[in-house]
Amino acid sequence: xxxxxxxxxxxxxxxxxxxxxxxxxxxxxxxxxxxxxxxxxxxxxxxxxxxxxxxxxxxxxxxxxxxxxxxxxxxxxxxxxxxxxxxxxxxxxxxxxxxxxxxxxxxxxxxxxxxxxxxxxxxxxxxxxxxxxxxxxxxxxxxxxxxxxxxxxxxxxxxxxxxxxxxxxxxxxxxxxxxxxxxxxxxxxxxxxxxxxxxxxxxxxxxxxxxxxxxxxxxxxxxxxxxxxxxxxxxxxxxxxxxxxxxxxxxxxxxxxxxxxxxxxxxxxxxxxxxxxxxxxxxxxxxxxxxxxxxxxxxxxxxxxxxxxxxxxxxxxxxxxxxxxxxxxxxxxxxxxxxxxxxxxxxxxxxxxxxxxxxxxxxxxxxxxxxxxxxxxxxxxxxxxxxxxxxxxxxxxxxxxxxxxxx
Amino acid sequence: xxxxxxxxxxxxxxxxxxxxxxxxxxxxxxxxxxxxxxxxxxxxxxxxxxxxxxxxxxxxxxxxxxxxxxxxxxxxxxxxxxxxxxxxxxxxxxxxxxxxxxxxxxxxxxxxxxxxxxxxxxxxxxxxxxxxxxxxxxxxxxxxxxxxxxxxxxxxxxxxxxxxxxxxxxxxxxxxxxxxxxxxxxxxxxxxxxxxxxxxxxxxxxxxxxxxxxxxxxxxxxxxxxxxxxxxxxxxxxxxxxxxxxxxxxxxxxxxxxxxxxxxxxxxxxxxx
Numbered sequence: 030x031x032x033x034x035x036x037x038x039x040x041x042x043x044x045x046x047x048x049x050x051x052x053x054x055x056x057x058x059x060x061x062x063x064x065x066x067x068x069x070x071x072x073x074x075x076x077x078x079x080x081x082x083x084x085x086x087x088x089x090x091x092x093x094x095x096x097x098x099x100x101x102x103x104x105x106x107x108x109x110x111x112x113x114x115x116x117x118x119x120x121x122x123x124x125x126x127x128x129x130x131x132x133x134x135x136x137x138x139x140x141x142x143x144x145x146x147x148x149x150x151x152x153x154x155x156x157x158x159x160x161x162x163x164x165x166x167x168x169x170x171x172x173x174x175x176x177x178x179x180x181x182x183x184x185x186x187x188x189x190x191x192x193x194x195x196x197x198x199x200x201x202x203x204x205x206x207x208x209x210x211x212x213x214x215x216x217x218x219x220x221x222x223x224x225x226x227x228x229x230x231x232x233x234x235x236x237x238x239x240x241x242x243x244x245x246x247x248x249x250x251x252x253x254x255x256x257x258x259x260x261x262x263x264x265x266x267x268x269x270x271x272x273x274x275x276x277x278x279x280x281x282x283x284x285x286x287x288x289x290x291x292x293x294x295x296x297x298x299x300x301x302x303x304x305x306x307x308x309x310x311x312x313x314x315x316x317x318x319x320x321x322x323x324x325x326x327x328x329x330x331x332x333x334x335x336x337x338x339x340x341x342x343x344x345x346x347x348x349x350x351x352x353x354x355x356x357x358x359x360x361x362x363x364x365x366x367x368x369x370x371x372x373x374x375x376x377x378x379x380x381x382x383x384x385x386x387x388x389x390x391x392x393x394x395x396x397x398x399x400x401x402x403x404x405x406x407x408x409x410x411x412x413x414x415x416x417x418x419x420x421x422x423x424x425x426x427x428x429x430x431x432x433x434x435x436x
Numbered sequence: 437x438x439x440x441x442x443x444x445x446x447x448x449x450x451x452x453x454x455x456x457x458x459x460x461x462x463x464x465x466x467x468x469x470x471x472x473x474x475x476x477x478x479x480x481x482x483x484x485x486x487x488x489x490x491x492x493x494x495x496x497x498x499x500x501x502x503x504x505x506x507x508x509x510x511x512x513x514x515x516x517x518x519x520x521x522x523x524x525x526x527x528x529x530x531x532x533x534x535x536x537x538x539x540x541x542x543x544x545x546x547x548x549x550x551x552x553x554x555x556x557x558x559x560x561x562x563x564x565x566x567x568x569x570x571x572x573x574x575x576x577x578x579x580x581x582x583x584x585x586x587x588x589x590x591x592x593x594x595x596x597x598x599x600x601x602x603x604x605x606x607x608x609x610x611x612x613x614x615x616x617x618x619x620x621x622x623x624x625x626x627x628x629x630x631x632x633x634x635x636x637x638x639x640x641x642x643x644x645x646x647x648x649x650x651x652x653x654x655x656x657x658x659x660x661x662x663x664x665x666x667x668x669x670x671x672x673x674x675x676x677x678x679x680x681x682x683x684x685x686x687x688x689x690x691x692x693x694x695x696x697x698x699x700x701x702x703x704x705x706x707x708x709x
Contacts, residue, residue: 038538042538048526049523053525256519257519257520257521258523259521260490260517260519261516261519261521261535261579264490264510264513264592265510265535265539266511266539429490429492
């Protein structure tokens with residue numbers, strides 16, 4: 030009876046928090062709509078935008094000045110056919126062709142996109158290609174010119190080898206791959222996709238879980254304190270622990286829905302990318318999915334309790350924001366660090382370090398790897414950390430000074 | 437005198453080294469409207485929070501007549517803090533229902549009681565409105581309804597008329613008087629003597645954390661041999677009133693150092709605390 034009353038009070042607190050949350054459309058947009066749209070925008074719209082920009086760049090004709098006294102006619106022909114408008118000038122220097130001299134000004138003011146200097150030096154051609162790396166047109170001119178130059182060099186090399194009575198193929202490529210290179214990787218495309226995703230899904234999940242819990246955590250603790258609603262609540266026949274659990278449940282629900290919507294957006298984006306052969310759908314067993322769920326849940330318990338505790342220590346929304354904002358680094362740094370840890374032969378102790386343990390677990394699970402020792406270690410350690418965070422939060426909620434507000 | 441409902445036994449409440457209340461003993465009896473009168477910082481709010489079970493005494497105890505600790509019997513209390521504590525994105529009724537549900541009162545029961553009192557407070561039409569934009573008076577009335585909806589044995593009101601316009605203050609006082617006439621028990625904190633005299637059947641004067649007097653208005657006059665309550669109050673509180681009691685956790689050394697460094701001296705040369 031007592032337990033059921035307690036559960037009833039916890040759900041009442043939680044429901045009220047969710048109703049209040051749902052009535053603020055700006056918060057709904059920030060915490061639910063944005064995560065849903067983030068990955069589709071990043072993986073679908075952004076590449077489309079990039080492709081359109083690249084197509085626009087392809088369509089332009091760049092202006093390259095050739096400075097040479099004996100420029101090869103076949104090379105000029107090839108350059109002409111690559112979207113490059115050529116202008117010829119005599120080469121006035123004998124050495125150090127890379128020195129820009131007065132051509133630097135012309136490149137800077139955009140009157141030309143690149144300068145190709147070329148001089149025959151016995152059986153070798155000396156050359157330099159001047160450009161400006163901060164100009165997209167100049168970069169494009171350089172890329173196009175270099176592509177043609179390297180083709181021309183290859184043809185010239187082969188011609189010289191033939192003239193010398195050698196087989197260019199045997200001379201230039203004495204080591205040859207036999208068969209299809211793609212067949213040599215025993216990892217399936219699904220496993221490869223899992224590996225690619227394991228490099229950023231844990232990062233995104235952890236950072237989003239933490240950051241999306243910041244606003245509701247502050248609102249439900251320091252916000253209540255600042256608005257003076259907490260005192261009335263503390264006089265009610267519900268314990269501080271019930272209050273904490275009710276608020277925790279509400280923040281965890283909001284964060285959980287946000288993360289879930291983010292994953293839906295991600296899966297949609299992956300599904301789209303799979304149709305373009307850019308990425309295939311990762312192979313995940315049911316076990317992996319279940320353990321991923323457990324990992325995220327334990328992480329959320331810990332993070333939300335920790336954030337509620339920190340926010341409850343603050344006297345105002347402003348103060349809570351200035352504590353929780355930088356606290357994001359506690360997640361971000363381990364998350365970035367975890368991306369570079371080699372999972373092959375990794376020592377078990379890594380799976381007991383806070384935050385790192387869950388992120389490594391997610392990486393392993395996304396690659397469909399089951400190492401019992403690792404799983405037991407991260408579940409036990411995460412459980413302990415979640416419990417510690419909950420106890421810390423409970424301690425903060427039991428402080429008497431939380432009843433006072435800044436006024 | 438009615439049956440004793442609540443008893444405060446030798447209660448001391450300290451925040452750090454500051455004693456907000458010192459060895460306070462009193463009892464609240466059924467049917468009484470008790471006025472807690474004192475200047476700002478006297479300890480009225482601290483005492484009310486102790487009565488509401490929000491604070492735990494540093495020494496002594498607050499118990500109900502059956503011996504149970506007040507924090508275990510909060511369902512018998514109705515509390516209106518000075519800040520009212522309404523959620524602006526909820527309607528007035530949703531605010532009331534939220535607290536009633538946490539008291540374990542069925543919605544229908546609390547709705548009927550809310551309608552009954554809302555009629556008297558002339559706020560019935562606003563029960564379905566979001567409290568954002570409510571005037572101070574409307575907020576106070578809603579908070580009162582919220583505290584009454586679960587039929588508490590004792591109503592604790594912290595400066596319920598502070599900041600209210602004349603009409604709203606009159607309505608609130610009138611409701612409290614009606615509650616007293618129908619056998620309700622109310623503890624009413626105020627720093628206005630005239631209000632306490634008009635509403636309360638018993639007045640407790642608190643000064644610098646101590647109970648200086650406790651009795652009926654006429655009893656206080658008799659005790660102090662004065663002609664009116666104002667004179668009685670002045671004669672009981674001759675020592676200088678403290679300005680405030682810091683109930684927050686003390687600042688850390690680093691925070692104190694930074695506060696001092698970032699606060700300019702006042703023209704008179706005094707440094708702010």
